[in-house]
Amino acid sequence: MNRQRALIVDDEPDIRELLEITLGRMKLDTRSARNVKEARDWLAKEPFDLCLTDMRLPDGTGLELVQYIQQRHPQVPVAMITAYGSLDTAINALKAGAFDFLTKPVDLGRLRELVATALRLRTTEGENTPVDSRLLGDSPPMQTLRKQILKLARSQAPVYISGESGSGKELVARLIHEQGPRSEQPFVPVNCGAIPSELMESEFFGHKKGSFTGAVEDKQGLFQAANGGTLFLDEVADLPLPMQVKLLRAIQEKAVRAVGGQQEAVVDVRILCATHKDLAAEVAAERFRQDLYYRLNVIELRVPPLRERREDIAQLATAMLKRLAADTGLSLAQLETEALEKLKSYRFPGNVRELENMLERAYTLCEDDRISASDLRLSDACSPGENGEASLAQIDNLEDHLEDIERKLIMQALEETRWNRTAAAQRLGLTFRSMRYRLKKLGID
Incomplete structure (x- = not known):
């Protein structure tokens, strides 16, 4: 040999x-x-x-x-x-x-x-198949994205995945991991915005028994759990500044120290990160450390929003409806032409995740396995006019229109934070008291 x-x-x-x-x-x-x-x-x-x-x-x-x-x-x-x-x-x-x-x-x-x-x-290298069918779409932006994923999978460079909420950033990170040499090792995703700040150091680096009240046993941190594999930091812009300093040291030294521990432990982890925010703007506003930004943003990979690849909507919808039918054991539903055109003209602020939620709702409401435009519950007020915005003629009542927008954004924030109301309030720039008032006013339980 x-x-x-x-x-x-x-x-x-x-x-x-x-x-x-x-x-x-x-x-x-x-x-x-x-x-x-x-x-x-x-x-x-x-x-x-x-x-x-x-x-x-x-x-x-x-x-x-x-x-x-x-x-x-x-x-x-x-x-x-x-x-x-x-x-x-x-x-x-x-x-x-x-x-x-x-x-x-x-x-x-x-x-x-x-x-x-x-x-x-x-x-x-020869065994890896092309980026699998989970990344759907044949539009030029998606073809470019697939090529970039395969290229970045060969590297160990940190990658900053930018893109809007619901566009598929975690899926892209997972595919980079699965196509690379660490594929047999752990892929550990973490939502940085969902971890309370007082527990963040323990979550990332672990802790020793007795190091603080409630530490009844040794605990492994996320870095140790991802050792040999990939750590995906989702919504990395939500990290508080003190934690950013500690994260920078862990990345540079390739070693971590558990809370209450005396010795540093060497870790071999590839870092991928993502956020729906403009990370460069966060640096300019001094909410994100510039040195950490340069360390994480060695290579930037942009995931296109759904409105930039409208030609993929039909393929995405078909795949989602097939999956719904398989999961429920019910017959496959078909989108009527008018419903599909309605979807193609919508801006999708929530991107692929919003499309999936919309189709799941329509699938349960439709009759005779046919999804009509009305089943989508996509109000004309939410559809773009000629200039991409709702026209005045489409608005019957301003208060109702604004309430619909408010409910939609709050629901999106809650879904993204797994119904963590504190994290959702932070995402929307609200106090928890204001968030609680709005939930009660809108009847969201």
Whole structure:
């Protein structure tokens, strides 16, 4: 059986020897190069399963080599070796297409983990099927999104997934995980806006028995639970500033300390994050730390809203109705032409999640397995006019119209926060007292 082969690029003989010995013990054949030219010569002569390159080389930089390999040998994962503390350099390497990075002095345990992860990527590369049928739609924005997911799955770079509520950000994060070398390890999603601030440190990093009132036993944190896999931080903009500082340290040091613990525990976690807010605007408003923003937003992936891919609505609706029929054991319902046109003209502020809720309601109301426009309960006041807004002619009563909008937004906030009223109030910029009043006024229980 042919042994896997690694290319080591460094102008320091001691570093090359250390890497050769370590990789040799992992049953890899190695080839060494002292500069960019020698590395290119080796790449032209032999196939490689992995490349480790120093940043500073006599005739160029490791960044140039990363870009060259991305263009000529995109199937080869490249890891950058940088000086300790050169975080900007490492981030630039990840943006250029590097698989991951190491800092000097090289930690051999971390090196072995990185190599093993990279080789798993090469081993499973041919086995991964295209992004599966959960990501529906053949519109140009969705075709682009699928390609981006497959590309980002090959990297270990942190990814910031931007997009509106209900557009499918968690599904995208899950697909990036499942298509990558960590697919057999845990995928741990967490809604940052749903965790009380006083419990946040314990939830993320765990705690020791007796560390605070109520800590009756040791508890594992989210970072430890995701060790070897992926931690998905949903609604990351909702993290309070003190927790942002602690999260930044955990990401940079790749280690966490449980509340009440004395020792830090090393964790190997890939970070994916998402929020429906404009994270750059949150930084400008000083509600989100700029250093954490740059650490999380190494690569940004935008998930398009449903109104930008209206041609996918028919396919999405058909799939959702089939799933409803299978789940309920009832016959499949069909959308009438008028109902489908009604859906295509609607703006969908709640995106795919709103479409799913709308169809589930219509499915239970329809007769003879035919969903009509009236079954959608999509009032004309909510449908866009020629300028994309409700026209005055569509409004019979302003108070009722505003009440409908208010109810819709409150229901959306409650659904997104799993009916956590405090979190929903925060999402809407309301006090809890004001939220309670509105729920009572609108008859929402």
